[in-house]
Amino acid sequence: MRDKQIEDLKDYKYGFSTDIESFKAPKGLNEDVIKFISNIKKEPKWLLDWRLKAFERLKVLKEPDWQKPKYPKIDYQDLYYYSAPKSFKDKPKSLDELDPKLLETYQKLGIPLNEQKRLNGIAVDAVFDSVSVATTFKETLTKQGIIFCSISEAVQKHPELVKKYLGTVIPLTDHFFATLNSAVFTDGSFVYIPPGVRCPMELSTYFRINASDTGQFERTLIIADKGSYVSYLEGCTAPMRDENQLHAANVELIALDDAEIKYSTVQNWYPGDKDGKGGIYNFVTKRGLCKGKNSKISWTQVETGSAITWKYPSCILKGDNSIGEFYSIAITNNHQKADTGTKMIHLGKNTKSKIISKGISAGFSDMTYRGLVDISPKATNSNNFTQCDSLLMGNKCGAHTVPYIKNKNSDSNIAHEATTSKISEEQLHYCQQRGLNPEEAVGLIVNGFCKEVLQQLPMEFAVEAQKLVGISLEGSVG
Amino acid sequence: MEEQLKIDFEKKLKDFSYSDQEKKFKETNFKEFLKQGFPNRKLENWKFSDLNQIIKSNIGELTFYNDYKKENQIDKIELISELEHNKIIIVDGKIEKIDFKFEDKDKIEVLVEQGEETIKENINSLINLNNAFSNKFCKIIIKKNYSLKKPLVIYHSTNKNTQSKNTNSRIDFKLEENACLRLIDIFKENSEKNFLNIYYNFQLDKSSILKNYKIDKSINNNVKYSYNNVKQETNSISETFILSSGSKFFKNEINCDLLGQHSSAFVNGIFDLDEENHHEIKSNINHLVENTKSYQLVKSVLEKKSKAVYQGKIFVNSEAQKTDGYQLSNAILLSENSEFNAKPELEIYADDVKCSHGSSSGSxxxxxxxxxxxxxxxxxxxxxxxxxxxxxxxxEKITDEEIKNLIKNxxxxxx
Amino acid sequence: MLKINNLCAKIDSKSILQDFKLEINPGEVHAIMGPNGSGKSTLSNILSGKKGYDVTGEVLFENNDLFSLETEERAHKGIFLAFQYPLEIPGVNTNVFLKTSLNAIKKARGEKELDAIQFLKLVKEKAKELKFDKEKLGRQLNVGFSGGEKKKNEILQMSILNPKLSILDETDSGLDIDALKTVADGVNALRKKNNSFLIITHYQRLLEYIKPDFVHVLMNGKIIKSGGPELALELEKKGYENIN
Incomplete structure (x- = not known):
């Protein structure tokens, strides 16, 4: 028994749960819970009204069922919508006041909130269950006028910005999970880069789900004002639990004239065990609006975790000459399922988009690339290039490519290419002849296959991602 | 519409002396269609072409009953003169003439079918509509080792005064071992605002070859749907070519089940569209066993407010190792109001496969x-x-020289 | 070092090698010559551990049963195959590949792995010796390399991994005379009293630059004649048809 546990732990190295007393809202989804959340966060009335409006809408919306991965029905009344470490009821003012157990948790995750990260020059906002626990590097950033804090804090301190932009990219009424998030979101990060400022360091958020039966609904809002630049990293982990946990985040990005936002994700939520038990349902809505001319939004994602991943980080290219990019690696093993891709909506003139997607499926898993490229009649002289490659390992898994291509403008070009293949016996033999064992060989070849995407990641993340690619496929070579 | 459907269906049942089995078959299909209605954009397959809307805006209210006692205008149908051919003439959904004058009589068998007892495959509501309202459909069997000397041309036509009507026709083909059929569909209607619904079944036995060329060139204001259901055994080949051009709306759907090893399917097409025409090709190539092949190439040239849709799907199940599947679509948009939509889809469950697709569109x-x-x-x-x-x-992908030249012209x- | 006894190999029940015998001692260079389809490449595939053959007989490498070892274990023990058709591996940087494989071998042997600086120094040195364009080492493995560059890359890998037994499978094919010399220089530099070579070739051209100790003629899966370097010249003159 113990051996088995150790074995399982080896499989998912972030699979510990922290023994911290948490303070929860009562289970269930109703107006009272929403009021409870709003109240505990001391939110202004407009925000509570906004949440309640979303909740009204939610009552008529249906859970979507068109996506490929099917999942057992979620009982939304049986979830906790708010969970905070008890010691956080009065939020600590500095890192020194943090619960040492929490700090330990982040140490285990490899996210020290203090010294080490400072050396690396990354500002971190850590979200533990539903609340943001600490944000580092605040002073350095404040000097340049950059706001990087939890969204709860932003609501208190910068209500005008939050009110102006919240829900402008993902409307209240968008779809079931996005609307659910709007009703019950608890915390998340808020970033504002003032005009002309190039954010001097990578900003980073680490999400962790700890309490059981907890849905995590964080909300991230990033605004890059005219001529600014920011690179933002997001990482996620969750402990191993038998039951499935729901994660339904909303991320909104807004780039004004000449601004650029680079958003990178390494998603490593608990994928469930070898038999497909447990794991996170990762139903996330991420959308960026290139609002101003010459703006640019670039999504990079490495998706290796979660039982079910279902997300389409998208770009709305509204400003003339704006650019949208999507680079993705998605790996599924064992019984994992992923349905992921992007939408590039070209509205402005001379808009460009690029999609590079690499999917790898092994074991009994199922992987779908689903994407939309839509060039509207007004988007003259726009273009898109899409490359989707899939790699299959074994014949118990599936790899699917479902691109939707709509070209309504004769001056615009769309090019789409897709391939599906496997690692050839010859390539394996060649690597083995040079002394690599089959798993090392596969890791090497797969990393080569993903190269174009890995290159897009900031250095600190690239190394981690490369290792993850190898780890995720362990045991998949027969 | 429901009232009209019920009245027309009653008339239909009265008109013909159907056997009990046929009646049952028709009634089951009718009920299914009533339940589902015409397909609309909520269905994934019809996302880009909402037939319900298209019928509403181009035709208005449809009627479903045809009174065949009236004199038809079969003699007025313009036949192609460029090549000698066998012919089947269908007017308002009814087979008026079957003529295999160039062939050995004992090599071709024409049966009148009763209709299956139950609905074997529930494909879509249009097939239900077809089964409910089509006349007795025929089954054509090409005997073992026989290759037709001349192509078979099927003319799809309508009577001049057929307006706002739905017409349905169905033919089943069986190509026995090593048989070969060249089949050309020509669409030439004498009337407007009709909805033509055509359904073919093909059973391709071992080593048989089917070449189906569908030519929709003459300009008309009709709405059409055609469904080819092809089942392929070992070593068989199917070649489908679609020239999609003249109709107001035309959706061609090709379903190929590659059931035998070394069978292969080719689907090629051209959209040559003008005005406000809206056409679609939807293919489903199902690779179900090892060593099968499929190749698809679709090109579009789009003028004015025309719209072309290509949904091509390659499905490979886990047994179908060594599958070779390829699919390419290119479109040229010649007007700022034209539109090209594509959904090139791969669904793959086997690892030792070579599948790829590409799509490009632009000026x-x-x-x-x-x-x-x-x-x-x-x-x-x-x-x-x-x-x-x-x-x-x-x-150039057309393998039949005679027909290639016809299409070039x-x-x-x-x- | 290498002892092959009664080796028979079949593929899909078609017999390719029959009763093949060969012994290579430390420091020796053997050449196997034969026409197309004589079984030359099968031999190198089997020695390196490629799957897909039905094999009987015995192959011992330093008294280890070769057939009980996986491909990579053979590499760890010091067998190197310069492939006739080196593979392209998209996205994998040549340097990274070389370092990974060198360290995998070192690790298996319980030696200390090289860090990036030591490795780069070694590669730089070897590349210079082989006149291998350093810039190419930063590129994807064999992707976009010419035929000659691919072959040189094989020899570079050989000199870095420093194997005990190197099998050169038609390394000379597709090489111009300058490249051929470079390849031969690379091999000769590795010739030491403990390193052995098995050179598989169609022509004796390469053997002008790498003097073999023994030459064997392979026909229809069997060695039909063995001799010294002079046998290669005889073959060149008479052709395979008339060698018996």
């Missing part, structure tokens, strides 16, 4: 036009030449 290459104009051509000539070359690629494409 004519201005540099090429400039190059040609610098050599003395005017803009129109240059454009024509480039489109010529663009389309030639697909036409129809499109005015020169080598």
């Amino acid at each position: 004519l290459d201005e540099n090429s036009i400039f190059y040609l104009m610098s050599r003395g051509l005017n803009y129109q000539e240059a454009k024509k030449l480039l489109i010529n070359g663009f389309l030639l690629d697909v036409i 129809l499109l005015g494409v020169k080598e």
